[in-house]
Amino acid sequence: xxxxxxxxxxxxxxxxxxxxxxxxxxxxxxxxxxxxxxxxxxxxxxxxxxxxxxxxxxxxxxxxxxxxxxxxxxxxxxxxxxxxxxxxxxxxxxxxxxxxxxxxxxxxxxxxxxxxxxxxxxxxxxxxxxxxxxxxxxxxxxxxxxxxxxxxxxxxxxxxxxxxxxxxxxxxxxxxxxxxxxxxxxxxxxxxxxxxxxxxxxxxxxxxxxxxxxxxxxxxxxxxxxxxxxxxxxxxxxxxxxxxxxxxxxxxxxxxxxxxxxxxxxxxxxxxxxxxxxxxxxxxxxxxxxxxxxxxxxxxxxxxxxxxxxxxxxxxxxxxxxxxxxxxx
Numbered sequence: 001x002x003x004x005x006x007x008x009x010x011x012x013x014x015x016x017x018x019x020x021x022x023x024x025x026x027x028x029x030x031x032x033x034x035x036x037x038x039x040x041x042x043x044x045x046x047x048x049x050x051x052x053x054x055x056x057x058x059x060x061x062x063x064x065x066x067x068x069x070x071x072x073x074x075x076x077x078x079x080x081x082x083x084x085x086x087x088x089x090x091x092x093x094x095x096x097x098x099x100x101x102x103x104x105x106x107x108x109x110x111x112x113x114x115x116x117x118x119x120x121x122x123x124x125x126x127x128x129x130x131x132x133x134x135x136x137x138x139x140x141x142x143x144x145x146x147x148x149x150x151x152x153x154x155x156x157x158x159x160x161x162x163x164x165x166x167x168x169x170x171x172x173x174x175x176x177x178x179x180x181x182x183x184x185x186x187x188x189x190x191x192x193x194x195x196x197x198x199x200x201x202x203x204x205x206x207x208x209x210x211x212x213x214x215x216x217x218x219x220x221x222x223x224x225x226x227x228x229x230x231x232x233x234x235x236x237x238x239x240x241x242x243x244x245x246x247x248x249x250x251x252x253x254x255x256x257x258x259x260x261x262x263x264x265x266x267x268x269x270x271x272x273x274x275x276x277x278x279x280x281x282x283x284x285x286x287x288x289x290x291x292x293x294x295x296x297x298x299x300x301x302x303x304x305x306x307x308x309x310x311x312x313x314x315x316x317x318x319x320x321x322x323x324x325x326x327x328x329x
Contacts, residue, residue, distance in 0.1 A: 001041035001127065007049035014056055014176055014209055022178045022205040027051050029207060031074060031113035034105050039118065043128040044140070059112075059209050064089065071211045073112025073173075077162075078103070080111060090213060092221035092240055092324075096165045099223065099238075102231045112208050115163055115173065115186070116197040119156035119263055120234060121147060121301040139194060147299050154194035157260055157301040159234040163190070164257040164265045165223050168240040171213040175206040183212065190264035219244050219253075222324040224316045228304075235260045236304050237312045239292075241320040243275065249325070251275040256288070256317060261296035261309060268292035271317065280325045289318035 009027075011017040021027065027049040030036050039045045053059060059072035062085060069089055071080065080086050081097035100106055100114060123137045123146040136142035139154045147155045163186065171186045189197060201208065221242040227233035238259035244252045254272035257265050271292025278284055298309040322329045 003037070003040050004043065004046050006040075006047055008052065009049060010052045010055050012055045014058060014207065017051060017053060017056065017207055018176055018178055018205065020051055021207065024048065025203075025205065029053065029201070031110040031116075032076070032108040033113075034101065034109045035113065035117055042126065044124070053112075053207070062086070064215075067215055069213045069215060071111055071213070073115075073208045073210055074110050075112075076107060077101075077109045077111060077114065078106040081106065089215055090165075090169065090221070092165045092168070092223040092242065093162070093213075096161045096223040096225075096238075096240070099225045099235075100161050105232075111162055111211060114160050115166070115189070115211070116201070116208065117158075117160040117163075118197075119154075119194045120159050121154075121156035122303065123147065124156055147301055154263070155299045155301065156194040156263060157298070158190065158194075158262065158264050159236075159238075159260045160265075161223070161225060161235055161238055161259065164238055164240040164259040165221070166211060166213065167265050167267065168221065168242040168255040168257045169213050170216075170255075171211055173208055174210045174212065175201070175204075176209050177204060177206040181209075186211070187265070187267065192262070192264040194263045216244065216253075220324045220326070222320045224320040224323070226312050226316050236302065237261060237296075237309055237316050239313070239316045239320045241317070241324045243321070243324050245280065245325065248279060250277065250279050251325075252277075254288075256292045256321075258292070258296055258313065258317075261298045261313060266295050266297075268295040268317070270295065275321070280321075280327060282322075282327070282329045285318050285321045285325075285327070285329055286314075288321060289314045292317045 028047040059074045077097045226237040242255045254275040256268040274288040293313040298306040
């Protein structure tokens with residue numbers, strides 16, 4: 001499959017990038033391109049131009065200051081996974097970065113690109129030839145979702161590794177537009193209607209430039225992922241857990257965030273509430289995992305049945321809680 005024709009721009013600062021994006025909104029921002037180039041070859045996107053952020057040095061930095069870690073949107077996942085700063089302060093982010101794709105992909109993929117990853121579905125993420133065998137699905141411009149048969153609604157799944165971890169950490173993202181910049185809680189970035197975050201940004205004329213992650217004392221975190229192959233695959237189920245405990249191992253604060261089981265990252269607050277105020281134990285962990293799995297609403301967007309995904313969610317969440325709490329179950 002060949003790429004479609006397009007123009008290519010490489011601005012050297014963020015102001016010029018924003019100006020170009022708002023001069024003509026028929027383009028697409030490209031970071032590492034590991035997902036976008038596949039979409040272009042499949043003709044899922046046919047932009048007039050690509051706007052590369054590669055030559056903007058200000059969004060390639062990682063630093064710790066004022067009680068938080070700031071990561072530029074163009075930081076490579078391989079650099080994040082190898083960073084001692086990230087390992088010391090945000091261990092779940094380190095492990096989730098290692099879980100993305102393969103070593104080759106991680107040397108190209110960026111944290112900003114993973115945050116803006118498009119939702120996925122077995123009826124959508126196919127070649128143009130494959131899709132031409134039936135009416136286009138709603139996400140591809142048709143009127144019906146082939147997963148459910150419902151009209152004017154898309155149920156494609158959000159299957160990224162990094163965002164659930166960042167949501168669990170309470171991260172915010174900086175968006176720079178033509179007139180101003182703003183800081184947005186990452187959880188609010190995802191609409192749940194299966195639109196790609198890049199589409200949302202293109203509509204506002206904004207570019208994601210950095211991620212700000214607050215640091216919290218005595219916080220422990222973990223990310224666990226289930227997939228069919230040991231590398232390459234997107235998460236069929238991903239679970240990010242962050243907990244804080246006291247000297248008696250009682251849970252003071254908890255967050256459980258899921259990926260791969262809905263059209264946006266799922267904050268499983270009811271599962272987290274079971275942990276609060278209680279001493280961690282195997283029984284408590286399984287109760288929390290059971291409750292957290294009830295927040296998952298998977299559909300047949302891939303080759304795994306929704307029922308199996310819900311069962312796997314219980315196991316993945318339980319393992320993540322136990323690892324974050326330093327326990328074996």
